[in-house]
Amino acid sequence: MSINRRDFFKALGATGMTIIGLNAAGSPGSNSDDDTEFYGILYDSSICIGCRACEKACAETHGLPEPEDEMEAGVQRKTSVTQRCTVNAFDTEEGEVYVRNQCMHCNEPACATACLTQAMYKTKEGPVIWREEKCMGCRYCMVSCPFDVPKFEYESANPIIQKCDMCYDRIKEGELPVCVETCGDALYFGTRRELIAEARRRIAEWPEMYIDSIYGEHTVGGTGYLYLSPVPHNELGFDIKLQKESYPSLTKSFLYSVPAVDVLVPSLLLGLHAATKNKQNKTENHD
Amino acid sequence: MTSPAYPITEKKQNQTIWRFLLKELKPSGKWLTPFNIISIPIILVGLALIVIRFTHGLGAVSNVTQEVPWGLWKGFNVVTGVAFAGGAYVLTFIVYILKVDKFHSIVRVTVLNGFLAYLFYTGALVLDLGKPWNIFNPVIGNNYGVSSVLFLVAWHFILYILGLLIEFSPAVAEWLGAKRAHKILSGMTIGAVIFGITLSVLHQSGLGALFLMAKEKIHPLWYSEFIPILFLVSSVFAGLSMIIFEGSISQQVFSDQIDEKSRTRRKEMLQILSRICGCSMFIYLFLQLLVFIHGQRGSYINSSMGYWFLVEMVGFVLVPMVLFILSYRKPNILLIRIAAIMTIIGIILNRLNVSIIAFRWDAAVRYVPSWMEIVISITIILIQIWIFRWIINRMPVFKGSPSWAKHKND
Structure with a gap:
C-alpha cells in the first residue's frame, strides 16, 4: 500500500480542516469569523391566507403524520413531537391574521449554546439542526430555548428531539425549504441581509399593509425567521418582552469567570495551606 | 459488629482478599430493623419503576412536560442534593486549609457523605437522560460543547467525584490493611482537597448558572443574574446544616462506634458550625435583599408567588438565621438542631422554586411529579x-x- 503525494496532502488538509472546524464550532456564539451569511425565511402575515399547505408539505417531507386538528382563531396550536410547524389564526382589527410557528433559527441560539455535546448545532448555512448521534437527551436545550421550540419524545425508549431544521438537507442540495417551495408568496427564502432588505421594501412600498417593525430583526440577537405583520406583534402571540441581546450573552460572564476561578482559587488555597502549616507543627495536635 | 480485621497485610494472596471481601459483603447485625422493613419494599418498587422507565421511555413514569422538561430528579436529587453535599468542601476547607483540628473527627464521614451523594445524584442524572448511552460524548467524544454551562458542570462533577474518592481512600486502605497504598493515598489528600474546593466553588455556582438562560421562564422573584452567587453562598450553610442534622442522627444510630472524646467535642463543634451558618446566612440574606432592591421586585410581592417568596426568605432563612445567632451566647443543642432542620427545608424550597415551582409558574398545565417519580427519587436516597x-x-x-x-494523615 502506498500513499501518493496528492492523497497525503488531501488527508493533511482534511485533518487541518477538522481542527479549524472544531475550534470554530467551539463558539457557536460567534458568527462573525467567517464571511458566509446565514440563510433565513421571511414570513409575511399580511399575505398568508392560512391554507396550511406548508404544514402538510412539512409533515410529508419529514415522515410525520398529516396534521388533522382544525385551526381556530385564538387557539394556539403548539408544535409537538409530530408537528414541526403550525399555522395559527388570530382575530384582530385587520380581520383574521395568520401566524406561522416553528423554530426561529436564532443567529446565536440558546439551545446550541446550552448543548454540551453540540447535538444542537448552528450550521454555517443558518439552520439550527439537531444531530441524533450526539444527543444524550438532557433537555437543557428545552430549558434554555426562549421560544420553547425543541420537543422531546417522552413516550419513547429511544427518544428524539423534534424541531424544524429549515430543511437543511434540501438547502445543502441547493433546493428551497419545502415550506417555501409549497407556499405562494407568504414565505420568502434568502440570506438574512436580503430578507431584511425585502421586508423594508415591502413596508416602504405598502405602508398601509404593515406595521413598521420586523419581528426577529433584533429579538434575542436576531433570528433566521423574520416576521412581517399588519398588527402589533404582541396581538399575534409573539413574546415582545424577550431581550434584544442574544441568550448566550446571559451565561457569558459566568463562563468567562471559570478559568479565573480555576486558577485563582487553588493558588489562594495553596497559600493559605502554606501559611497555616507552621502553626500546626508547633502545636503538635495529634488527632 | 465485627471487629476490624486486616488479614491481607500478612498474606497478600488474591484468595484471601476475595474471602475477606465476600465476608464483608454479608450484612452484619440484625436484619429486621424498622428502617429495613420500610426501605426494602420502597427500593424494590423503585427498581421496578426504573426498569419501566428504560423500557417504555421517560413519559411512562414521569410527568415532565414539553414546557417543564426538568422534573423532580433534576430539581430535587441533583440541584437540591448537591447543595447539601456542599458540606464536604466547606469542612475540608476548615480542616485541611485552615487546620482547625477540632473537626478532624467528622471530616471523614462528611467526605463519605459527599462522595455518595455525588455518585447517586449523578445516577439520578443518568436516569433522567433520554439517551444515556451517549453520555460519553461530552467526556471522551469529539463533541465538546464548551460554551455550555452544563458541560462545565458535568466535568466539574466527574472530577470532584474523583477528588472525593481520593480524600476518602485512606479509610478504604485502612479497612483493607493496605499500608503502602495508605501512605500514597494520604499524601494525595491535600492536593485532592484544593482541587475539590475549586471544583465545588464552580459547580455549586454552575448549578445556578444553568438557569441563567431560562430568563423569561422563572418568576422574576427567583430569577436574577446573581443566581450563581446565591447558589454558591447558600451551599455553605446548606452543607453545614446537613452536617449538623446528619450528625445528630448518626450519633444515635452508630453510637457504639463513637468514643467519649469525640462525643464531648461534638457540642463545641456544633457551636462553631452554627456560627458559620449564621454568618453565611446573613451574607445570603443581604445579597437577596440587594437583588430584591436592585431588581425593583417590590411590585411582585403582593401576589401568591410573592407570599411564597416571603415564606421562603423569612420563614426558612431569616428565622433559622436568628436561631443560629441566638445560640452564639447560650449554646443550645436543641435550638441549633431546629435551626438546621429549618435551614434544610429552606434550601429545598429555594432549589425547588428555581428549578420547578417558579419555573413556568404561568404555564397553563403545571408540572406536578407523579408518585412514581417520587418513589424513584426516594429509592435513590435510600440506596445511598x-x-x-x-x-x-x-x-x-x-x-x-x-x-x-x-499520625500519618495530614
Missing part, C-alpha cells in the same frame, strides 16, 4: 443510605483508624 451504613459498619469512619495508620 444503605451503602453509607455498609461502609460505616466496616471502614474506620467514626471509629478510630488502626494504630499503624495514626
Whole structure:
C-alpha cells in the first residue's frame, strides 16, 4: 500500500480542516469569523391566507403524520413531537391574521449554546439542526430555548428531539425549504441581509399593509425567521418582552469567570495551606 | 459488629482478599430493623419503576412536560442534593486549609457523605437522560460543547467525584490493611482537597448558572443574574446544616462506634458550625435583599408567588438565621438542631422554586411529579443510605483508624 503525494496532502488538509472546524464550532456564539451569511425565511402575515399547505408539505417531507386538528382563531396550536410547524389564526382589527410557528433559527441560539455535546448545532448555512448521534437527551436545550421550540419524545425508549431544521438537507442540495417551495408568496427564502432588505421594501412600498417593525430583526440577537405583520406583534402571540441581546450573552460572564476561578482559587488555597502549616507543627495536635 | 480485621497485610494472596471481601459483603447485625422493613419494599418498587422507565421511555413514569422538561430528579436529587453535599468542601476547607483540628473527627464521614451523594445524584442524572448511552460524548467524544454551562458542570462533577474518592481512600486502605497504598493515598489528600474546593466553588455556582438562560421562564422573584452567587453562598450553610442534622442522627444510630472524646467535642463543634451558618446566612440574606432592591421586585410581592417568596426568605432563612445567632451566647443543642432542620427545608424550597415551582409558574398545565417519580427519587436516597451504613459498619469512619495508620494523615 502506498500513499501518493496528492492523497497525503488531501488527508493533511482534511485533518487541518477538522481542527479549524472544531475550534470554530467551539463558539457557536460567534458568527462573525467567517464571511458566509446565514440563510433565513421571511414570513409575511399580511399575505398568508392560512391554507396550511406548508404544514402538510412539512409533515410529508419529514415522515410525520398529516396534521388533522382544525385551526381556530385564538387557539394556539403548539408544535409537538409530530408537528414541526403550525399555522395559527388570530382575530384582530385587520380581520383574521395568520401566524406561522416553528423554530426561529436564532443567529446565536440558546439551545446550541446550552448543548454540551453540540447535538444542537448552528450550521454555517443558518439552520439550527439537531444531530441524533450526539444527543444524550438532557433537555437543557428545552430549558434554555426562549421560544420553547425543541420537543422531546417522552413516550419513547429511544427518544428524539423534534424541531424544524429549515430543511437543511434540501438547502445543502441547493433546493428551497419545502415550506417555501409549497407556499405562494407568504414565505420568502434568502440570506438574512436580503430578507431584511425585502421586508423594508415591502413596508416602504405598502405602508398601509404593515406595521413598521420586523419581528426577529433584533429579538434575542436576531433570528433566521423574520416576521412581517399588519398588527402589533404582541396581538399575534409573539413574546415582545424577550431581550434584544442574544441568550448566550446571559451565561457569558459566568463562563468567562471559570478559568479565573480555576486558577485563582487553588493558588489562594495553596497559600493559605502554606501559611497555616507552621502553626500546626508547633502545636503538635495529634488527632 | 465485627471487629476490624486486616488479614491481607500478612498474606497478600488474591484468595484471601476475595474471602475477606465476600465476608464483608454479608450484612452484619440484625436484619429486621424498622428502617429495613420500610426501605426494602420502597427500593424494590423503585427498581421496578426504573426498569419501566428504560423500557417504555421517560413519559411512562414521569410527568415532565414539553414546557417543564426538568422534573423532580433534576430539581430535587441533583440541584437540591448537591447543595447539601456542599458540606464536604466547606469542612475540608476548615480542616485541611485552615487546620482547625477540632473537626478532624467528622471530616471523614462528611467526605463519605459527599462522595455518595455525588455518585447517586449523578445516577439520578443518568436516569433522567433520554439517551444515556451517549453520555460519553461530552467526556471522551469529539463533541465538546464548551460554551455550555452544563458541560462545565458535568466535568466539574466527574472530577470532584474523583477528588472525593481520593480524600476518602485512606479509610478504604485502612479497612483493607493496605499500608503502602495508605501512605500514597494520604499524601494525595491535600492536593485532592484544593482541587475539590475549586471544583465545588464552580459547580455549586454552575448549578445556578444553568438557569441563567431560562430568563423569561422563572418568576422574576427567583430569577436574577446573581443566581450563581446565591447558589454558591447558600451551599455553605446548606452543607453545614446537613452536617449538623446528619450528625445528630448518626450519633444515635452508630453510637457504639463513637468514643467519649469525640462525643464531648461534638457540642463545641456544633457551636462553631452554627456560627458559620449564621454568618453565611446573613451574607445570603443581604445579597437577596440587594437583588430584591436592585431588581425593583417590590411590585411582585403582593401576589401568591410573592407570599411564597416571603415564606421562603423569612420563614426558612431569616428565622433559622436568628436561631443560629441566638445560640452564639447560650449554646443550645436543641435550638441549633431546629435551626438546621429549618435551614434544610429552606434550601429545598429555594432549589425547588428555581428549578420547578417558579419555573413556568404561568404555564397553563403545571408540572406536578407523579408518585412514581417520587418513589424513584426516594429509592435513590435510600440506596445511598444503605451503602453509607455498609461502609460505616466496616471502614474506620467514626471509629478510630488502626494504630499503624495514626499520625500519618495530614
